[in-house]
Amino acid sequence: MVVIYTNKIANLKGFGSFCRLLIRWRGxxxxxxxxxxxxxxxxxxxxxxxxxxxxxxxxxxxxxxxxxxxxxxxxxxxxxxxxxxxxxxxxxxxxxxxxSIPWPDTLCIYLAIIQGTDARARMMRCTVVRYVNLAIVMTFSMIAPGVKKNFPGLEQMVDAGYLTDNEKAILESLDHKTKEHKTYVPFLWACKIVDRARREGKIRDDIAQKTVTDEIIKLIPINQQTTPTPNPTPNPNPNPKRHQNPNPTPNPNPNPTPTPNPEPNTKPEPEPxxxxxxxxxxxxxxxxxxxxxxxxxxxxxxxxxxxxxxxxxxxxxxxxxxxxxxxxxxxxxxxxxxxxxxxxxDHDFEFVPLVKRHLEMSYLLADASPNEQPTRYRILTGIEPWKQRRRRWNLATSPLFWPISSSNQLRYKK
Structure with a gap:
């Protein structure tokens, strides 16, 4: 459980402001x-x-x-x-x-690419975020005891709404084929939903589809490690058209397989x-x-x-x-x-509230009808519009940000 203490030292006034942390026992x-x-x-x-x-x-x-x-x-x-x-x-x-902790917020924002406010489009967006959250919960249940207590098996994930009975049967059937973990399967399902949305015309072009698919793949744990960017080599021919063959030989392989760069400084860093x-x-x-x-x-x-x-x-x-x-x-x-x-x-990561937060925010962003935008836009300029808004907006009591930070726990005497 994370111990929050920033509200205790928010104001460094007086002598021994940090001494109040020395008498804490928890954490x-x-x-x-x-x-x-x-x-x-x-x-x-x-x-x-x-x-x-x-x-x-x-x-x-x-x-x-x-x-x-x-x-x-x-x-x-x-x-x-x-x-x-x-x-x-x-x-x-x-x-x-x-x-390396996955956050599906960016993916949920990109899902606005799946256009439409009908039930079919909303179902596609919600299904993609459900599959992504399912993969996150399956991964956390293998490394976090708190998540394992809440989701010891697929049956509990069905009860929580991450899985359907049909999907549960598919995952259980994979146990006879491999002993490896099956967290990649929900990502595969999510990519197939995006491809289906493209074929049905709910995604405008292939570039938009690739953007969403790449964001899904980024959430896979093996793709979260960063690799050094190779140094660009200077082009010895600044004008390539000058010495270009007027009758080039066509490439027999239109989709060549990229070969690894033999330079030693472009190799990815090994796992610890x-x-x-x-x-x-x-x-x-x-x-x-x-x-x-x-x-x-x-x-x-x-x-x-x-x-x-x-x-x-x-x-x-x-x-x-x-x-x-x-x-x-x-x-x-x-x-x-x-x-x-x-x-x-006391100082370990809070994964149980995190998975609940991911599921709530994912559905909020994916099922919020992103194509329904305000019909009128108004740019507030000058001091008069600000004065009008200030009368209607109590800055001291309005919840400006979410989630609530530790400084929100501060209480001042009036």
């Missing part, structure tokens, strides 16, 4: 760290009590040597560098996941290897927890009478060590919470 770093911190405090306190009350003098001297040794060599682990690189990698991956990411995650986790495992011994306050290095005072409570643990483990937990943003944690 805070305290909620992620407290269990690890509690285990660390118990281990540290147990070892400290053992050193002070459970060991003999000779055993204490041995423990002090081990503690000094751990204190010297635990700093060899570049924990700050490893965590910084790890967090930057995870954040860039998280941002790429956010950008999730196995390597898992290996790096293991390395970082082992490095962080090993660092603090040695700090349980190396950060013990020893007998000041022994005049050991960096042990001039006995504070009993390792304040700076606990702060270091809180910062590093909190850094690690933040990265771990961003690895899979499709779950049900």
């Amino acid at each position: 805070s770093v305290y909620k992620m760290v407290w269990q690890d911190l509690l285990v660390y405090v118990i281990l540290y306190a147990s070892l400290s009590c053992l050193y002070r009350f459970g060991l003999t003098e000779d055993q204490r001297r041995i423990f002090e040597k081990v503690s000094v040794h751990c204190s010297l060599f635990r700093n060899l682990i570049p924990i700050s560098f490893v965590l910084g690189f790890y967090v930057s990698l995870i954040v860039s991956r998280w941002w790429g996941m956010y950008l 290897n999730l196995t390597k990411l898992s290996h790096f995650q293991q390395v970082v986790t082992i490095a962080v927890y090993t660092f603090f495992l040695f700090s349980v011994v190396g950060e013990q306050f020893l007998d000041p009478g022994q005049k050991l290095p960096n042990n001039l005072i006995d504070l009993y409570v390792p304040i700076f060590t606990l702060l270091q643990f809180f910062f590093y483990i909190g850094w690690l937990k933040v990265a771990e919470s961003l690895i899979n943003p499709f779950g049900e944690d």
Whole structure:
């Protein structure tokens, strides 16, 4: 569940405006760290009590040597560098996941190309957006537990209006042919509806049909990754008609198959290897927890009478060590919470409201009779028309935008 806090810091007035965020528990770093911190405090306190009350003098001297040794060599682990690189990698991956979330709004606007206000044209537009939303729900149900709970099977999608019984039977029949996911089938159905609208004359030309079809294909997950644009090579012949053959040989293949460009800078970027990411995650986790495992011994306050290095005072409570643990483990937990943003944690994506919003907006845009436009257009110029409109429009109470942003939750005393 997404935690909204921008309304708490909308006005940066006074001292400590951001301090109000430090006392929040829901969606805070305290909620992620407290269990690890509690285990660390118990281990540290147990070892400290053992050193002070459970060991003999000779055993204490041995423990002090081990503690000094751990204190010297635990700093060899570049924990700050490893965590910084790890967090930057995870954040860039998280941002790429956010950008890959499909939004059918542009497609629904392009569906105004399917002309007509009759029942047939409206049915075609609504069927296309229903198929697109069906593919989105089928995809989200495979990666988001919240959507999976609401739509565990095709039967629930039929009850929600995404599928008909006939379409459900077709998708179930594909289980005997392939074990792969079937999210491409609704996109295929949507493209066929657009092609049928073109053949029936509800789309004016082939270019308009291609525009809608391309927008449908953009929603397919495999087509959402961006590829670098190849650098245009300069034309060595600025005037191609000068050296053109007056009797060119006709091309035997009017629809040639495009060949890939052999230049290395035009190759698409490969997909990130999730196995390597898992290996790096293991390395970082082992490095962080090993660092603090040695700090349980190396950060013990020893007998000041022994005049050991960096042990001039006995504070009993390792304040700076606990702060270091809180910062590093909190850094690690933040990265771990961003690895899979499709779950049900405080800062994960809200997919259940998203699919509901997609379905509502899709039908609103597709079934709003886009060809019924206002018959009269009036351009308001000057100050007088604005004064007339201002009397009829209360800017303080009118819902200007949708959806409601976090700043709408602000309340001011009159």
